[in-house]
Amino acid sequence: MNILVLNCGSSSIKYQLFDMREETVLAKGIVEKIGLKGSFLLNERHDGDKVRLEGEVLDAQAAIEYVLGVLLSPNHGSLRSMDQIQAVGHRVVHGGEAFQASVLIDQRVMADIERCIELAPLHNPANLKGIEAIASMIPKVPQVAVFDTAFHQSMPPRAYMYATPYSLYKKYGIRRYGFHGTSHRYVSEKAAEFLGRPLESLKLITAHLGNGASMSAIQNGKSVDTSMGLTPVEGLVMGTRSGDLDLGVLTFLMDKEELSLQSANSIINKHSGMLGISGISSDMREIEAAADQDNRRARLALDVYAYRARKYIGSYIAAMNGLDALVFTGGVGENSRTIRRLICQEMDYLGLEMDTERNQANPKPGDVATPASRARILIMPTNEELVIARDTLAIVGAADA
């Protein structure tokens, strides 16, 4: 079965076409600057053939039409006819409390995703447009929605409730939802496989560190806590997001700097985090390079980043009363030796001892803890697209049977 996986953003669409017999990627690519000047589509076939298509791409509908067009094209395509796409899986950012797992999309599901727009005004509308576009072009093909929030729906109320008036939880759904669920789920499964132990017996902390970053406490295969909240701005220090912040800071700044709602949002989402502290960049590689040159603020940024992460690890070990493995994933987690080292230093009391040489070798996947370390320290590359394809296969396969 061939499955097309779509990740529709507000101005870009990422896609991968899987042949699920061997879980191979037939083609992948991205459409960028949709609806803007200079839009283009970049396609890469499994045999290495690459093409860049330039021209006007008005909206998600047009973008997906071109994606299908290039996949079917004689020159750069991977398919002979449209029927070779048997299902489409979509990444959907916010499923609210309505979705605990991936689902087959129907009218009711669409309506529920639409209701979650309030919680993810930037993402859910784009996700919906992608679903609608596929429905209009290849209406018979089943579609599956895979939610960023779904994996974390297993959190107990004590982890997801904020100490705000309960009426606001009932009225607007103000609570912790968490994101990156697909990634946390995938790497926790891979970690169990790697350790050769059943996931149901493990206490794991997964650290998805990319431009956005979140950590999850995973007990017996279920997310029991996660660092992102109602929105992706809570928790760890990120590229340009502040992560945890005294709420008083925001009201203080709104008053002092006369910030509008938009500016307040922008200050914590775009001007903060590693960029905000270092003043250099949101890119971890550039910050590390500057720190190597003895840039004081770059060092400070790395310190704050690692310290925050260590506090989360400590609190999640407390929450689960133990730890079997800490799992690093995401662009930074999989590649930055420095960040992993800074996070894992002086954690021996909590059972984490890093083998710095192994860490330097950066095995992907691999274990970089010392043999004596009570808990393992793993590096596990994530693959969210594959999870979406697998879920889609499982759901569509079950529906067919």
Next chain:
Amino acid sequence: MSSIPVEPIEAYGLSKKNRPKALFAKIGIVGCGNKGQSIALMASRNGVEVVFIELTEEKVEKAMHEMDETLSQQIDHWGMTQSEKRSILSRIRGSIDYADLAGADMVIDAILSKRREYAVEIRKSVFKRIEEHVEPHAIIATNSTTTVITELSSELEHKDRCVSLHFSTTDAESDVVEVARGLNTSDEAYARVLKFAKLVKRVAIPVEESPGLVSVRMIVVLINEACDTLMEGVATMEDIDLTLRQGLSQSLGPFELADKLGIDRITQWMENLYNEFGDIKYKANPIIKKLVRSGANGRKSGKGFYHYDASGKRLQPNLKQFGKRWN
């Protein structure tokens, strides 16, 4: 650079039927003062390419410089990042040649008009010049509130494509735009303008063609009434502003608002509305006339009802107090 082959994307469309052209890939703006600039920035911010027309090269440069400043101020106020600023400015181009409007999907007249009797004629001629350079489908719109679109479009070849499009005058972050159709405006043109409003993330408020639309008609009466209240000595200027702000949940009081809008502009609106409706309630209050005559046009000139410092911060009142404070 890697050598990835580049091909036109159109060849990969699935349907052979003609795809509609991008509704608003490029817009034109005639007149790039405050209003024109804020429209240009708003459109560009949402991915639309903008060409604006000014009278001289100096004015083109001045407008570009002012827009640069505006965005820098937003960066200082955390509303934007450097890279967003660069991409916004890269989509805006100024020109003194109407021919550069060619290919625009919509052109908005945002010229400043000093006198009513000329304004209509000037705008009419602007409309005609725009029409010479754009495709028949292109929308021609005015940001003017007090001149009616039917009149402006009366001498055009394609009158059906004209609308009046009035962006909120006070606040760049405000999200409403009044859209008025004239007698000749086609449903299609009107629908496209509503789409443009949506594209630039504004809520379109459909209004019937009527001088002053909703916003200007309301605001001039409020400001006039505030001046009357002040002259009668009912309360001080600051207290009247305070009452509106705190007591009636306005973000600015009437005098602060007048200073922000520009008192010369308000006088213009008042005169236009008075000429149209003949109703005395639109006649500019003597205080307003006095301020305009003394060049106190509001925040932009450093004084209006209040004094302002260079950064636009409000200082003491500029008028002798009519009312008294009881404390």
